[in-house]
Amino acid sequence: MFGLGTSELIIILVLVLIIFGAGKLPNVGKSLGEGLRNFKDGMKDGSADKKDGDKDQIDQNKS
Numbered sequence: 001m002f003g004l005g006t007s008e009l010i011i012i013l014v015l016v017l018i019i020f021g022a023g024k025l026p027n028v029g030k031s032l033g034e035g036l037r038n039f040k041d042g043m044k045d046g047s048a049d050k051k052d053g054d055k056d057q058i059d060q061n062k063s
Contacts, residue, residue, distance in 0.1 A: 016028075
């Protein structure tokens with residue numbers, strides 16, 4: 001996993017705890033999760049719009 005071992009991940013976790021504090025950590029995780037979910041939904045919507053646009057173009061060419 002990108003050359004990160006267990007000790008490196010623990011150090012990163014400790015630094016995140018120091019920077020954000022234990023009280024804000026759940027809020028940071030929640031915000032990060034919502035951002036990733038919105039990004040994935042946007043990617044799905046974009047690909048669906050692209051496919052729908054292709055169908056509209058084909059329908060217009062048939063007319």
